[in-house]
Structure formats: structure tokens, C-alpha cells
Amino acid sequence: MSQAPQDQIAPLLTPEGWELLASLGPYQEDKSFALNSALRKAGHSPALVSAVLTQSRLRTKAEAKFGEFARSMLFTQAGLEQATRLNVAARHAQRFAEAGISHVADLGCGLAADSLALASMEINVTAVEMDETTAACATVNLIPFSNATVVHADATAVPLDGIDGVWLDPARRVTSTSGTKRIWDPEAFSPPLSFVESLAASGRAVGVKMGPGMPHDFVPAGCEAQWVSVAGDVTEVALWFNSVQRPGVRRAALVLGSEGAAELTSGEDFGAGPVAPVGPVGGYLYEPDGAVIRAGLVADVALQLGGHLVDEHIAYICAPQLVDTPFARAYRVLDVMPYNVKALKAWVKAEGIGVLDIKKRGTAVTPEELRKQLLPGGKNAGGKSAGKKGGYKTATLVLTRIGEDRVTIVVEPV
Secondary structure (H helix, E strand, O other): OOOOHHHHHHHHOOOHHHHHHHOOOOOOOOHHHHHHHHHHHHOOOOOHHHHHHHHHHHHHHHHHHHHHHHHHOOOHHHHHOOOOHHHHHHHHHHHHOOOOOEEEEEEEOOOOHHHHHHOOOEEEEEEEEOOOHHHHHHHHOOOOOEEEEEEEEEHOOOOOOOOEEEEEEOOOOOEEOOOEOOOHHHOOOOOOHHHHHHHHOOOOOOEEEEEOOOOOOHHOOOEEEEEEEOOEEEEEEEEEEHHHHOOOOOOOOEEEOEEEEEEEEEEOOOOOOOOEEOOHHHHHEEEEEEHHHHHHOOHHHHOOOOOEOOOOOOEEEEEEOOOOOOOOEEEEEEEEEEHHHHHHHHHHHOOOOEEEEEEEEEEOOOOHHHHHHHHHHHHOOOOOOOOOOOOOOEEEEEEEEOOOOOEEEEEEEO
């Protein structure tokens, strides 16, 4: 039986626990059993050893979100999964700093990622967290900042006198004995979206992190909605109200990648804006970034590329020329054929293909199931990205719909 989060944190909040945790190097799974045994033989209690090793593993995992800061922070498994990446939190904090906000309440602060970013910009922070164990972690994580205070309380019940900015990251999951379950209704979030809107109605600078799948119909009027993707993964949509909302921006797609940040914005409401033409498949196929799709800015990207949609309801773009863009991934079109499993299987065999990368949009086909049908043995030879291996070739297939027709587009990544 796994230990409760508080049982994994409490042993660390002692001089012995903190010193032992600090003495460990990076977590190594293959050496964890031997380390467990060695620490117990050294006289440390099983509960402390378990807590220390769990925290060491979480810290190593957290480096993807927090970089070197993770080495001195405390985490819970659930808190780490929901925590904002530090580079995204820095952009949240920058909004408040540029608006001249002096004191922000981080309501539902979790492990304090956003509070860290805010405090580092010399903004006073009141970090509020209802879960006692998570609040303890947040307190430790904010120790370096004298301008940050953690309050163990219900986010909806904390007085906001003298506070001119509010940031929220509502809980969007419920936990039960069978695990966690995602909630889709914003009014079932904790706190609910209506509470966020009531804060905005007071005139304060308000920002809230929501799940990236939030339907456009649920986005309140009079705010800016910014979808954010990191390395191709759409992580959130942030809603901004009042002084942290940018003039003339209703929706935006912020793309953070290895080459930096790029953003596409629109002052038009959802469903409005430019309309891209529809045309045939050919030249180069562009797959828009998920943030672009979520923000409803696919047509804007198509026009930037001098291209057209392959179907008015599908987020694939074709253009005659190769254009470098941070907002879409480009593929060279090699062939277009009707979607037919028997014909595709014959084509795979004739071409000597052993590695298939299958993408899809607008069709119910499951790539994993199709791969089983098309390849000898039902799986890639040597792995998805093996390239030429043992005489096999790699192919990339894009499955989509054009009008009523299902098609297969053979492409190669640029």
C-alpha cells in the first residue's frame, strides 16, 4: 500500500530528514534498492528512507519543469503533475510586473511555482493553499523569499484587503479511492470560474490558469485567452482580466520552443477573423501547433504561409513553398492516395517499409491499430524513429478527411 502524501513529507521536515535528503545525489532507479538497504543499515527508519528516496525521485523528475531549482524544493506526486513549468510561470509573473502590481494573492498555490516566479520579480506574494501537506511544501519552496507568505486556508475565504492582483490555478481533478478524475465543467473547479469572474469584477488584475481543452463557449467575455504550448505540448490556457489583459487582444497562441518564444494574437472574438481558402494537397503540408489550433488561429497561419486548408474543418494546411514558421511543423508531400487498408499494406510491402509514423486528424482511425495491420509483426522494426534499419525504410503517413473522402498523405518531415 502506498503512503499518503503527508507521510512522505513529514519525515523530511526534521533536521535528520532534511540533512539526509541533501546528502543524496541525483536519483538513479537502478541503484535505489541498494541505497534503500544501505540507508536502513545506517540506522535510518524505514519511513524516513522511503520519504527521502521518494523525494529524491520527484526532484529528479521535477528538473524538466524547474531546472536546477528542483534540487532544493519539496514535491508531492500530484502537485508535480499539476505544477506550472517555471518558464511559463515567469511569463505569468511578467504580466503582473509590467502592470505595476505590487501584491499578488496566489490562490490555490500548489507547490508555489507561480509564487516563486512572482516573488523573484520583487512582487509581494500571499500564497494560499487548502491542502496542509501541499502548503508545507510551498512554505519550504518559498523560504528564500522574504516577500512571500504561505497561508493554509480556503482560497475563497481569504481577505484580499490591500492586494491588487490575483492569480489562480483551480483544481480540475477530484481524488477518490480509485485515483484522480478530470473535471470538465468550470463551475465544478475549485474555486469555480464564477469566483474568478467575481474577483475580476472588483477591478483587480486577475489571471487564471485553465486546462487547454477549455471550450471557447466557456471563455468569459471581456478577457484575453492565451493558449500556451511548450515544446509542442499545449499546457494551459490563461485567462487575463483588467490591467493584465493586453489591449486589442482577445485570443493568443504562445509557442515556447528550443529557439525561443513566438506568439500569434487576434483581436477578433472566437469564430470571427479571417477565412482561409480551401485547396488541394500538394507542395508542403503544415501541421499547426496545438496552441494555434486551440486559439482558433489556423486560418491566420494559413494566410501567413500563403497557403490553404485541405478541408475547411481540418487543421492541416498546404502551401507551394517551404516557409519557416514556429507555428506549424512542415512536411514535404510525396504522394496522396485514398485510404484503403489493403492497398496501404501492399504499398508498405512494395516499398520495403519497416518503420511507420502515423498522424491523423478528422478520422476515427487509430494509428496503433493501423500499424498492426500494415507492418509485418504489427510493430515498427527497431522503434518508431529507427530510420533505415536492417534494410527497412521509414515512412510518415498523414490520415485525414477531405470532404467526404478519407485520404492517406505520404510525407517526409522537413
